[in-house]
Amino acid sequence: MTQTLAADIAIIAVKLGLVFFVILTLAAYLVYAERRILAWIQDRKGPNRVGPLGLLQPLADLIKMLAKEDVRPAGADKWLFYLAPAMAAIPAILIFAVIPFGAPLHLLEREIPMVVSDLNVGLLFFMALSSIAVYGVAIGGWASNSKYALLGSIRGLAQLISYELSMGLSLVPVVMLARSFRLTDIVNAQAGGWFILYQPVAFVIFLVSIAAECKRVPFDIPEAEGELVAGFHTEYSGMRFGLFFVGEYINIIVLGGLATTLFLGGWHGPVLPPVAWFSLKVLAFAFFFIWMRGTLPRLRYDQLMHFGWKVLTPLALLNILVTGWWLMLR
Template sequence: MTLGFGILEIVVSLAAMLSAAAGLTWVERRLLGFWQDRAGPNRVGPFGTLQAVADGVKLLFKQDWIPPFADRGVFILAPAAGMATVLLGFAVIPVTAGWSVAGHLNVGILFFLAMTSLGVYSVVLGGWASNNKFALLGGMRAAAQMVSYEVFMGLSLLGTVMLAHSFSLVDIVMAQGRMWFIVPQFLGFVTFLLAGIAETHRLPFDLPEGENELGAGFHTEYSGMKFGMFFIAEYAGIVLIASMITTLFLGGWLGPVLPPVVWFLLKTGLTICFFILLRAALPRPRYDQLMMFGWKVLLPVCLLNVAVTGAAILLFSPTG
């Protein structure tokens, strides 16, 4: 019974994440249309709701072409690795107190950081295996950007871990019963948000895919469902980062009146809408500006946040 329930939980979670990532393409295009005073997708299905299905069918029927000059094995492996790492990251997300694929994992944050770290291999290998100069430049950009911002992402969570006295995501949510951590850890929240945008290379931090100078970046040579896997992994990454923000800083499933799962989905959905609004509102910086911002601004902010949090805990703790 327990094994069967566990398998069912995994299947439902995977189906929900893939459906959310696919449906998010329609949500983003509709919201961008609304904010930019245009229609957005409105032809396929009611209000364009079947546009994601139409795009998926089109990708399935596109020619699955592999360039003759590419490293075939690595070329095929790269998008699959990207999808796998993002989906594995969802295993530790506690939707409610009793609903998490990995259960009450006591090192949930470390597992999440490990999966985001492995995601860099996908874009680097995709750019390198394509044997294309523009794809290789995109892969190198992605490596430097993602490895750098992983440092700030990890440091931004130290204050949250210190306040909750645990690496477990369930314990962190329960520690927010009186106050969401976005209040005492606002600097950590802002840093994690910016690092999450850079990790998923979303606008305005989509430098690995800069169309105006790289064509499409690391996935220039990809087509068909291999390109689709990169595409879906990016949107699944948005859902993953939004879910982590909800869990770490917005109280997770905690809230009055409504069922816990509704609170979690509502907070995550509003965070995703904010991600999309950033794409509609902000221009893309130069690559050197992005890296300078990380090392010269975010790193000192992270260290300051850790120092202030530690001092506050020592000062106000009952045994301090």
């Protein structure tokens, strides 16, 4: 019994370390990839000096951030000011604990699930943590004691709450089809066909909502530098400033992983290993977000709120009714 418990703890520790390393490495190189892809879209070179093809640029950025002075405004709330960047990054990392990234492995006469924690309420766990991430934006703007940062955080709060509703409603049909909140069950339910084929409307609503959750163009209203200097993190410098951006790119990876799990069959796919299929789908979502940033203009604030409340939310509710009617007929 003791040996079994020790083995279970060791397996969880290895999976935690692996997920933590992969997410942080991917987030760092997603910054590099975004700068290179945007440079290609805008017909310029991008980072190409540090290391071969500029591949060591993320390391140079990290050293630069660590070397910068960590400044705190005189009127800022000390502890909340220090807490906000962590609250932007940590919930995103915790969400990945319930995302299955491959089929279970059979090793040493044991079945090892390729997920850190296979919760039976994994989808609700994701919704809870994505709601907590809102506090990072709110606290960062309020604790800075700056009107520009405060306006950015108020915009961010309104945006995240608005699109959180439509995102949650878009997931109801997925639960109705899979009959489970467990993410591994949702992936297994797509063995015969991905949910994007049955729920294209829910997929589009979820995709738009997660773009707004990540505060990506055209939904980067909280960071509108033309109007708010830089948004809710205006007063941050050094590594705390970097943490906000690390949290944003971790969010892209995590929400891309969730979209893959919920609508694109998770690890299912021919020829390639399951983990490879999952990784390719997540990277495709990351490329899509970068592509949007290079091509779309920013929405006005009233357009953003109108689209969230008057278009996406009613459409998501109608989709739930149609899905329920279809399942009842079946």
